[in-house]
Amino acid sequence: MDIHQFEDKGLAHYSYAIYSEIVKEIILIDPSRDITPYLEYANSMNATIVGVIETHPHADFISSHLELHHATGARIYCSALTGASYPHTAFDEGASLRLGNIILKALNTPGHSPDSISIVLTHGGEDRAVFTGDTLFIGDCGRPDLRENAGNITADRNTLAKQMYYSLRNKLLVLGDDVLVYPAHGAGTLCGKSLSDADSSTIAAEAVSNWSLQPSTEADFVAELLSQQPFIPKYFPYDVAINREGAPDLQPALEKVPIISGEPVPEGNVVIIDSRPAAAFKQGHLPNAINLQNGGKFETWLGSIIAPGEPYYLLAANDQELWQLIRKAAKIGYETNIKAAAVTNGGAVTMESMPLANFREHPEQYTIVDVRMASESKEEPIxxxxxxxxxxxLRERVTEIPTGKPVVVHCAGGYRSAAGSSIVAAALKDKVKIYDLGDAVKEFAF
Incomplete structure (x- = not known):
């Protein structure tokens, strides 16, 4: 037996292959959009992918379950509560799968979503591991506020938080101490709020260290779980809907993205996403462009700033980065929104450097805009x-910014302020000077 963990660092997502050497077969759990790593793993083991299990319709990434079904004939398993539109077999509590001498058992564990399941792996007659999806994380549990307006079954956050309380205690905490815990996400995901950097754990370790498994009343647990959850990106409900239907195959979808030579001529109010480093962007960019730099969280912020179905132009510094970014957009189903993608060398619009010396002496002479999450701003005001x-x-609320004084935009380290200052500059450039504090914020924060 082999349990192989795949990691997508950009979305802090874990998926899994369970391999039986007896039958040379593999079952996958919660696969990401690109099926290539799973096919390569199967080939390396000289094995066949025979099944794909979805723990729930994911909100933060597009799953490849339907494409894997097309490519390998693998059967897809999910909870009947999902209301899936793709060919599938219901996999709810009481159901099990055999893979050689491995048995996979379904547990209904609502809380993150009404249709969440966890999968217990039994080998040699003993429970060895549990794949918890977005129910139990390492150091945390799943947020309960993503399915109020999405999915086949909607539920308010209070109801789901109460269900999470019982799922954790009555379904997962009762497993053996040495059962390995394999979640669908790690630190950096927006599906929880305080995840550990570890990629696996045990029930015993989580019982000691995970706040959500500590003794508490239902009311206290619900209050804590609902407090200070991260924002919900615009794309989350969109991805739930796509994952319930099954996404189009990746390669044909990528081939439909229009790649043009030369920079696009913007039409109307179509957004321009310029992914170059902030310094290059400030030296010259197209009018109204947003500086969303290519980095570890590009796809998350793309889906937070751009609404589902909203067209945008995608610009990069070179061909290699352009294709990398198109694939990142596809991870959240946003490749279909790209009106045109192109390599850019800049443009005629510039952004002035931050007058840092004057700002240090006279911060009162500036309107300061903090684009961090509200909880960050409240807990650690700068x-x-x-x-x-x-x-x-910010795009929706930019008119709230007064224009009587120059505007300085900041975040915690410079990535978000680059995007934020470009959004503000595009909206208010004719009214007031806009500056990006960038990574200089660190000298004020510490």
């Missing part, structure tokens, strides 16, 4: 009287 408008809300 500037007195700063206007808090989280980055994911």
């Amino acid at each position: 500037f007195e009287n700063a206007l808090s408008i989280p980055l994911d809300q």
Whole structure:
């Protein structure tokens, strides 16, 4: 037997292959959009992928379950509560699968979503591991506020938080101490709020260290779980819907993205996403462009700033990065939104450098806009009287920024402020000077 963990660092996502050497077969759990790593693993083991299990319709990434079904004939398993549109076999509590001498048993574990399941792996007559999806994480549990307006079954956050309380205690905590815990996400995901950097654990270790498994009343647990959850990116409900239907195969979808030579001529209010480093962007860019830099969280912020179905232009510094970004967009189903993709060398619009010396002496002479999450701004304020408008809300709320003084945009390290200052500059450039504090914020924060 082999349990192989795949990691997508950009989305802090874990997927799994369970391999039986007896029958040379593999079952996958929660696969990401690109099927290539799974096919390569199967080939390396000289094995066949015979099944794919979805623990729930994911909100933060597009799953490849339907493409894997097309490519390998693998049967797809999910909870009957999902209301899946793709060919599938219901896999709910009481159901089990055999893979050689491995048995996979379904547990209904609602809380993150009404249709969440966990999968217990039994080998040699003993429970060895549990794949917890977005129910139990390492150091945390799944957030309960993503299915109020998405999916086949909707549920309010209070109801789901109460269900999470019992799923954790009555379904998972009762497993053996040495049972390995394999979650669908690690630190950095927006599907929880305080995950560990570890990629696996045990029931015993989580019983000691995970706040969500500590003795508490239902009411206290619900209050804590609902407090200070991260923002919900715009794309989350969209991805739930796609995953319930099954996404189009990746390669044909990528081939439909229009790649053009030369920079696009913007049409109307179509957004331009310029992924170059902030310094290059400030030296010259196209009018109204948003500087969303290519980095570890590009896809998350793309889906937080751009609404589902909203067309956008995608610009990169070279061909290699352009294709990398198109594939990142596809991870959240946003490749279909790309009106055109192109390599850019800049443009005529520039952004002035931050007058840092003057700002240090006279911060009161500037309107300071904090684009961190509201909880970050509240817990760790950096500037007195700063206007808090989280980055994911900035395009919609930019008119709240007064224009009587120059505007300085900041975050915690510079990535979000580059995007935020470009959004503000595009909206207010004719009214006031806009500056990006960038990574200089660190000298004020510490």
